[in-house]
Amino acid sequence: MIIPKHIAIIMDGNGRWAKAKGKARTAGHQAGAETLREIVKTAAELGVKVLTVYAFSTENWKRPKMEVDFIMNLFGVYLTRELPEFHTNNVKVRFIGKRDGLSAGVLQKMDKVLQETSKNTGIILNLAINYGGKEEIVQAAQKIASDVVAGKIVVKDIDEKLYENYLYTEGLPMPDLLIRTGGDFRISNFLLWQIAYAEIWTTETYWPDFTSDLLKQAIADFNNRERRFGGLGD
Ligand code: IPE
Numbered sequence: 001m002i003i004p005k006h007i008a009i010i011m012d013g014n015g016r017w018a019k020a021k022g023k024a025r026t027a028g029h030q031a032g033a034e035t036l037r038e039i040v041k042t043a044a045e046l047g048v049k050v051l052t053v054y055a056f057s058t059e060n061w062k063r064p065k066m067e068v069d070f071i072m073n074l075f076g077v078y079l080t081r082e083l084p085e086f087h088t089n090n091v092k093v094r095f096i097g098k099r100d101g102l103s104a105g106v107l108q109k110m111d112k113v114l115q116e117t118s119k120n121t122g123i124i125l126n127l128a129i130n131y132g133g134k135e136e137i138v139q140a141a142q143k144i145a146s147d148v149v150a151g152k153i154v155v156k157d158i159d160e161k162l163y164e165n166y167l168y169t170e171g172l173p174m175p176d177l178l179i180r181t182g183g184d185f186r187i188s189n190f191l192l193w194q195i196a197y198a199e200i201w202t203t204e205t206y207w208p209d210f211t212s213d214l215l216k217q218a219i220a221d222f223n224n225r226e227r228r229f230g231g232l233g234d
């Protein structure tokens with residue numbers, strides 16, 4: 001069985017999970033954080049190299065302030081609480097997304113976890129917080145333009161490989177497998193550049209009910225896909 005090097009997950013369905021149980025949407029986010037703990041552990045055990053998870057999009061600010069505040073607070077709680085677990089599982093944490101807009105408190109906790117797990121050598125957990133695929137591509141264009149103006153590069157240097165060095169995912173392999181929970185079939189502005197050739201796998205299961213067995217099922221199904229990358233396969 002081939003284990004995908006990089007798995008990306010759109011962790012969707014927290015609110016509907018809660019609603020179905022007669023609970024507040026926030027209870028769904030809380031339960032979702034528990035699921036993430038289990039999935040990180042399983043992905044690490046399976047030998048996945050990079051796990052990128054969509055935790056908060058640049059569009060999620062449109063939600064009621066109370067829900068946004070709850071999610072932001074949950075990030076802080078999660079990052080603090082998981083730190084020992086990250087060390088146990090040798091997890092190196094990274095973040096993708098726009099720092100602008102996040103509170104000083106959340107940024108401080110993110111920086112602490114980033115720094116404290118920087119020497120871990122196992123799975124990279126790439127947390128997408130205040131992440132938008134379009135925003136990522138725009139900020140890359142801005143930085144490239146600045147570097148041209150500063151004389152660090154010339155226009156002719158700009159190719160796909162160079163561009164990728166300006167994305168938040170710099171240095172990481174492209175996702176092989178993209179999982180979306182919660183039953184919708186859309187990308188919702190996630191990793192627009194990086195998923196060019198990712199295999200997509202979806203489940204009706206809401207994120208808080210997602211399990212290690214479902215992750216293994218997704219990987220098993222991935223093994224039955226024929227990736228052709230525009231060629232004819234062989
Ligand atoms: C995903 O679950 C978590 C975030 C977007 C922060 P949702 O909160 O989108 O849950 P549904 O899709 O409304 O059920």
Ligand code: IPE
Binds near residue numbers: 010057186
């Ligand atoms: C995608 O879910 C974002 C995250 C999982 C963080 P959304 O719930 O925001 O996506 P849409 O609005 O249904 O497309």
Ligand code: MG
Binds near residue numbers: 014
């Ligand atoms: Mg949703």
